[in-house]
Amino acid sequence: MSETSQNKSNSTDEIDLLDLFRRMGRTISHWARVIGKAFLKSVVFLIRRWLPLGLSLAAGIGLSYFLKSTSESIYTSDMLLRNNTVSNTDKNNPVSNVDMISYINKLHNYCKEHNESALVNALLLKPELVRNIIDINAYWIIAKGKELIPFEVDYANNHYVYDTINIRMQDRLDIKVKIKSPQELSLLQNAIIIYIKRDSLFQQKNRQRLRQNKELLSRLDYDIRQLDSLQKIKYFDETRSLRPQNGGQMIFLQEQKTQLIYSDIYMLYSRKQALEAERVLYQDIVTVLSDFNLPARAENGGLYYGKKIIPLLFGITLLLLIILANRNKLKEVYNKY
Secondary structure, three states: OHHHHHHHHHHHHHHHHHHHHHHHHHHHHHHHHHHHHHHHHHHHHHHHOHHHHHHHHHHHHHHHHHHHHHOOOOEEEEEEEEEOOOOOOOOOOOOOOHHHHHHHHHHHHHHHOOOHHHHHHHHOOOHHHHOOEEEEEEEEEEEEOOOOEEEEEOOOOOOOOOOOOEEEEEEEEEEEEEEOOHHHHHHHHHHHHHHHHOOHHHHHHHHHHHHHHHHHHHHHHHHHHHHHHHHHHHHHHHHHHOOOOOOOHHHHHHHHHHHHHHHHHHHHHHHHHHHHHHHHHOOOOEEEEEOOOOOOOOOOOHHHHHHHHHHHHHHHHHHHHHHHHOHHHHHHHHHHO
16 A cells, blocks of 8 residues: 555656646746747847937947047056055065055146146146146056066056955056146156155155165175174184094084075075165165056047947937837826826
8 A cells, every 4th residue: 555655656746847847848938939029029120220220320420520529639648666665575564555646646636626736836847738637646556466466457446455365566556647648748757756756755765765775784794794704614613623533424514514504695695685786776766667658549539439429329219219119008008007
């Protein structure tokens, strides 16, 4: 009796599973027909109304070209700077790029407020040159991984500060400018560098950095001389005073101890060379790593306007055509409610 009940239960489960698959198949088939029918209707609708839609595209292209011709050209360019007053690898250094970026973004506020006199005083440029400046903005550079390899500029300023993999570089920043005349980019670059160097806080930080660098170099020279003297004492004096015992085992051990000093001396020399290179290459407050390059074309060309205007006009035209095609149904719904 139990076997019969079990067979009936298995048969019922199989029937239910087959019925479920049939329902799923019917549902999928139904939606496929609905989507296919809607697609065909949409294609036919667009084909029948190709003339107004085509005219909307032509109007969008013409309007984009008209705006391009009548608007002032806008050129953008980027300059990459190294902030020499901070250290990107020294975790004990409390100084960061925040001060530098905030200081440069004062120029952005002047541009945003159209404060021409403030820009003239800050950049020490002629008023006619300042009028060509549209915007100046400083951005963080994001480094990838522990190697601190720069891989993107945070133009959107939305970097997650608690990200431990991709971090903000503390000794690099990007300055992006928008200008009407690209021929004046070199003048603007020099003006921005002078503007940074004139700040008294950055001057103090740089003098302190160079002074600490000099003191550390003096200390490294002293330590190198001390280790070099110790090496000579161990190698020449102590080894000569010893006599070989048991096949010269003691001389071998003493030479091993002398060899241990070599790595310390080389390490100090490496640090000294790095500090000397930094002192020679990065003496100023900032160092230009990449100049403003001359843009090949204006940012607000025909494509700039076309990407916004053509879809907008096409969408408005399509919406009006849909409303006109269904005006009777819309009237019925309006009268009903």
